[in-house]
Amino acid sequence: MSYKKTLLAIVLTTLFAFNTMAQVWEIGAQAGGAGYMGDLNPTKPLKISGLSFGGFAKVNFDPNWALSLNYNFGKIKADDAKSSNEGFRARNLSFSNNLHEISFMVDFNFFDYFAGGGFSKFSPYLFTGIGGVIFNPKAVYQGKEYDLASYQTEGEAYKTYALSVPFGLGVKYRIGERWSLMSNIGYRNAYTDFLDDVKGLYPDASKLSSDPNTRQMQQILSDRSGENTGNYIGLPNTQRGDFRKRDTYMFVGIGITYTFVSQKCF
Numbered sequence: 001m002s003y004k005k006t007l008l009a010i011v012l013t014t015l016f017a018f019n020t021m022a023q024v025w026e027i028g029a030q031a032g033g034a035g036y037m038g039d040l041n042p043t044k045p046l047k048i049s050g051l052s053f054g055g056f057a058k059v060n061f062d063p064n065w066a067l068s069l070n071y072n073f074g075k076i077k078a079d080d081a082k083s084s085n086e087g088f089r090a091r092n093l094s095f096s097n098n099l100h101e102i103s104f105m106v107d108f109n110f111f112d113y114f115a116g117g118g119f120s121k122f123s124p125y126l127f128t129g130i131g132g133v134i135f136n137p138k139a140v141y142q143g144k145e146y147d148l149a150s151y152q153t154e155g156e157a158y159k160t161y162a163l164s165v166p167f168g169l170g171v172k173y174r175i176g177e178r179w180s181l182m183s184n185i186g187y188r189n190a191y192t193d194f195l196d197d198v199k200g201l202y203p204d205a206s207k208l209s210s211d212p213n214t215r216q217m218q219q220i221l222s223d224r225s226g227e228n229t230g231n232y233i234g235l236p237n238t239q240r241g242d243f244r245k246r247d248t249y250m251f252v253g254i255g256i257t258y259t260f261v262s263q264k265c266f
Helices: 002-020 086-091 212-222
Strands: 025-037 050-060 065-079 094-109 122-134 138-141 144-147 161-174 179-190 248-259
Touching: 025 179, 050 094, 050 248, 065 248, 094 161, 122 179, 138 212
Parallel strands: 025 065
Antiparallel strands: 025 050, 025 248, 050 065, 065 094, 094 122, 094 138, 122 161, 138 144, 161 179, 179 248
16 A cells, blocks of 8 residues: 555655764654544544643754654543533543554754754744554443443444554744754544544444343443433434544644754754
């Protein structure tokens, strides 16, 4: 597939860069918030639902271009019961999810910026790349937490990892010869629709487990609509999600970086 070729090219470029441009390595860490858009939050791209933190190692090719290896953690969650949408409140689904992301990203600085050189003290920048995310949506029922992927709440098994495509923008500010502050916001297109365990339809009986205990929990976790009212709306093969093909998640934060500068620095 094309994305595999792209990922391989980025990996090889990174290895070459670390060998040839070691004098301009940069490391950093940041913390902030995480959010998501999907079946339980289709309209609020800036909604923060949990904390995030991460770190990276970066090689700067020149004051404008850089390539980094990144790790990010973020917690996302949503609860229909707290929605302003009446239909969502009636559906009454909820989830929480810990995201672990590893990615390769390219930065482009608009100004001639670099913590160990360059003429500008600050610069806005753009970034994009490719990565992967590991996830595991969970929900609480009667005080107990359940791994939703294990119960196939729509009668469909899915992987708890996916390809992701990050993109975003930020600003960097040099506070010393080797130190910089940064702030950024970045979205990720995840190649899965199950970050929230919701995709399309309520399952029919033929897709449920033959084990009676598992089958009962599948039915309970699939349709939470009648827990408070006794009026369950999750009829088999009726709409449960919004039918969008992919979920999106987001990290926003502030951080600090340190650049290893040598006499060979550009």
